[in-house]
Amino acid sequence: MTATTLYEQIQQFYDASSLLWEQVWGEHMHHGYYGPNGTYQRERRQAQIALIEELLAWAEVEPPQNILDVGCGIGGSTLHLAEKYNAQATGITLSPVQATRARERAEMMNLDARVQFEVANALEMPFADDSFDLVWSLESGEHMPDKEKFIRECYRVLKPGGKLIIATWCHRPTDSVAGELTRAEKRHLEEIYQVYCLPYVLSLPEYEAIARDCGIKNLRSADWSEAVAPFWNIVIDSALNPEAILGLLRSGWKTIAAALSLNLMSRGYDTGLVRFGLLCGTKASN
Ligand SMILES: C[S@@+](CC[C@H](N)C(=O)[O-])C[C@H]1O[C@@H](n2cnc3c(N)ncnc32)[C@H](O)[C@@H]1O
Numbered sequence: 001m002t003a004t005t006l007y008e009q010i011q012q013f014y015d016a017s018s019l020l021w022e023q024v025w026g027e028h029m030h031h032g033y034y035g036p037n038g039t040y041q042r043e044r045r046q047a048q049i050a051l052i053e054e055l056l057a058w059a060e061v062e063p064p065q066n067i068l069d070v071g072c073g074i075g076g077s078t079l080h081l082a083e084k085y086n087a088q089a090t091g092i093t094l095s096p097v098q099a100t101r102a103r104e105r106a107e108m109m110n111l112d113a114r115v116q117f118e119v120a121n122a123l124e125m126p127f128a129d130d131s132f133d134l135v136w137s138l139e140s141g142e143h144m145p146d147k148e149k150f151i152r153e154c155y156r157v158l159k160p161g162g163k164l165i166i167a168t169w170c171h172r173p174t175d176s177v178a179g180e181l182t183r184a185e186k187r188h189l190e191e192i193y194q195v196y197c198l199p200y201v202l203s204l205p206e207y208e209a210i211a212r213d214c215g216i217k218n219l220r221s222a223d224w225s226e227a228v229a230p231f232w233n234i235v236i237d238s239a240l241n242p243e244a245i246l247g248l249l250r251s252g253w254k255t256i257a258a259a260l261s262l263n264l265m266s267r268g269y270d271t272g273l274v275r276f277g278l279l280c281g282t283k284a285s286n
Pocket of ligand 1: 070
């Protein structure tokens, strides 16, 4: 598949499904956080906000002034961060429907004077070097057809002294102890890629190696699979209400396929194949 076809598919996927997602599940299009071992009982939206807060704490973020949200959806994190830190923020997405809805939400929250949303490609960002003191990417890296270029771009636009946080879907490590992915695991991943418009994912150690090569300082990583895995069963349960089913039928086959395949992710976490990986680091001050 060419990168252009992939981008078109991603755009169509989010154009078609984002308003339904918002109607049923709200403005955050990412996992929730259920405690380090996934045992906390939390309402779903509360768990999604907890994930943002836990990420900020884990990465030891100092209050930023100018934030970039790479792959911003309808601006869930962008607006949360802009409000929390009283900061400027920019969100980018491939989906014009998402960008329009995110702008509406910024207006509703009276944040439109300092928060903007653009349709732009994370692999060729329309921003100068050293522009943002927090670059945040929550569950968009899995869509990128060139992971190295993605991390390099995030790093390029980061200000010296600024912080980069990436949370992304990974597969299990394939070191000499764990072994290569089996044929069945590769098939399982292929199904996930197809349904969610992903070109491929990497293991967390592979991401770390790329980040190190890019020159990221104070690099840290963590695997939060256990903490977020309960999310999928909660989404599966809530997809069974009449409003969600009706919305799905109106949103087209690609969204229906994604809904019918929610168990691919929960099964992936159960077997240890799917992982939720985090990276954070800084850019050296000049
Ligand atoms: C699962 S959503 C996550 C949205 C948001 N981060 C959140 O947590 O609510 C993935 C987002 O990544 C964006 N995306 C995927 N590939 C992209 C690319 N190459 N450039 C910019 N955005 C991209 C999609 O448009 C979508 O907004």
